[in-house]
Amino acid sequence: MAPFALDVRYGPRKFRIACRGPTTVARARRAVCRRARVEAATLRTAERALDDAEVLDGETMLELVEALQPYRVAYALVFVRAAPDASATVVGRRLQGDLVRAAPAADNWVQVDGGFMMLEKPGLGRLLEPLAADEFAAASAAADAQTAATRRETEVLVERACAAALATAAPGADEGTLRARIRADVLRRTAAAEMTRTHHLASRAIVGAPAGSSACAEADAFVVSSRLVDGLLAKGYVVVEDVLDADTARAARQEAESLGIQLKPTLQALTGTRSDRVGWFGADELAANGCPTLARLARLQRGVAAAINADGRWRETLTVPASSMLSCYGAGGRYRKHTDNSRGADGVCGNARALTCICYLNLDWAAEDGGALRIYDESGGDTVEITPAAGRVVVFDSFLEHEVLEARRDRYALTFWIFAER
Numbered sequence: 001m002a003p004f005a006l007d008v009r010y011g012p013r014k015f016r017i018a019c020r021g022p023t024t025v026a027r028a029r030r031a032v033c034r035r036a037r038v039e040a041a042t043l044r045t046a047e048r049a050l051d052d053a054e055v056l057d058g059e060t061m062l063e064l065v066e067a068l069q070p071y072r073v074a075y076a077l078v079f080v081r082a083a084p085d086a087s088a089t090v091v092g093r094r095l096q097g098d099l100v101r102a103a104p105a106a107d108n109w110v111q112v113d114g115g116f117m118m119l120e121k122p123g124l125g126r127l128l129e130p131l132a133a134d135e136f137a138a139a140s141a142a143a144d145a146q147t148a149a150t151r152r153e154t155e156v157l158v159e160r161a162c163a164a165a166l167a168t169a170a171p172g173a174d175e176g177t178l179r180a181r182i183r184a185d186v187l188r189r190t191a192a193a194e195m196t197r198t199h200h201l202a203s204r205a206i207v208g209a210p211a212g213s214s215a216c217a218e219a220d221a222f223v224v225s226s227r228l229v230d231g232l233l234a235k236g237y238v239v240v241e242d243v244l245d246a247d248t249a250r251a252a253r254q255e256a257e258s259l260g261i262q263l264k265p266t267l268q269a270l271t272g273t274r275s276d277r278v279g280w281f282g283a284d285e286l287a288a289n290g291c292p293t294l295a296r297l298a299r300l301q302r303g304v305a306a307a308i309n310a311d312g313r314w315r316e317t318l319t320v321p322a323s324s325m326l327s328c329y330g331a332g333g334r335y336r337k338h339t340d341n342s343r344g345a346d347g348v349c350g351n352a353r354a355l356t357c358i359c360y361l362n363l364d365w366a367a368e369d370g371g372a373l374r375i376y377d378e379s380g381g382d383t384v385e386i387t388p389a390a391g392r393v394v395v396f397d398s399f400l401e402h403e404v405l406e407a408r409r410d411r412y413a414l415t416f417w418i419f420a421e422r
């Protein structure tokens with residue numbers, strides 16, 4: 001291993017770790033922990049210490065990154081400044097959706113196994129996989145047509161119901177009031193019917209479309225867009241049922257279990273904050289790993305993001321990262337109250353996440369099995385608990401506090417974060 005120096009800033013503290021002679025990555029790692037004045041057992045602090053680290057020599061850094069993999073370096077921000085002779089600057093940012101605010105100097109990213117994301121070219125575009133303009137236009141047109149058709153159908157239903165009601169109304173009844181009541185009633189019913197229909201469409205989109213076809217999740221997910229955004233605007237979260245039918249849910253669960261061995265505990269496990277094991281996978285990677293159902297599910301994120309963009313009412317324009325997180329909480333597993341993003345006093349966001357989107361993969365899950373997702377409303381007062389039943393998708397504002405209550409048996413979920421384009 002080449003000599004290197006690691007400048008670590010941790011809050012107000014700043015220190016340098018220099019490895020002058022040949023050393024091992026294990027030793028380097030121990031040095032990081034020691035200098036950050038933490039026990040190896042409290043690597044959470046080491047994670048923070050690495051939050052803004054500078055390393056001379058890109059190759060060394062890659063070794064270090066590899067060494068830190070077991071400690072979920074994906075959570076650490078590592079800033080690598082290559083030595084003058086190194087090929088270029090290499091910047092890695094922690095994976096979990098936090099890639100957007102990478103230093104502007106970033107260029108030459110590479111992808112390192114284990115979910116550590118880097119780009120090969122300046123900028124973040126490649127990583128974020130934005131929708132192509134024609135995909136976006138086609139999807140917007142489909143959404144508009146759908147909305148117009150629904151509106152026309154609803155008007156026909158309202159007129160029909162009003163005519164029937166007026167024919168039998170008591171003499172002197174106020175036509176305006178009657179119409180308003182009927183209209184509200186029809187809207188409620190069509191909304192319910194629409195919801196059921198859209199669930200099936202959404203599930204068909206994931207299940208029925210041939211893998212890789214452009215008709216896959218993106219297009220049909222638009223159908224749920226207005227309902228999605230209604231829910232998000234009203235309450236900050238929305239639950240979509242039956243996104244997977246029973247057979248698909250079973251397949252997805254089996255695939256998730258087949259990846260179980262690849263899932264690793266997070267650093268936060270050491271502090272008792274959370275006890276799930278996770279792995280990060282791109283859709284193609286899932287497909288290549290014999291998980292076609294999960295791959296399709298992972299592609300749904302683009303559809304959800306595009307749907308919300310097309311609706312136009314959400315506060316941010318959304319884009320998607322390349323990977324989803326598969327998580328498994330074993331019996332006794334939980335994740336304490338937290339948010340997935342936060343705003344500092346200066347209004348600057350902690351990361352790029354706008355929405356958290358989770359699809360649960362737990363067959364025959366009963367309330368007694370625990371593991372509910374509890375979401376707190378903006379004031380932190382009211383809560384809702386969502387059972388992690390197979391085929392249920394929840395989308396919520398990443399700034400809302402939430403927690404995973406203790407699970408009593410293995411609880412799998414595929415989570416993706418939808419980013420705000422900033």
Ligand SMILES: O=C(O)CCC(=O)C(=O)O
Pocket residue numbers: 327335340358372373388402403404413415
């Ligand atoms: O799996 C869930 O229901 C939520 C997990 C969660 O909050 C997270 O991974 O940030």
Ligand SMILES: [Fe+2]
Pocket residue numbers: 338339340356402
């Ligand atoms: Fe969370």
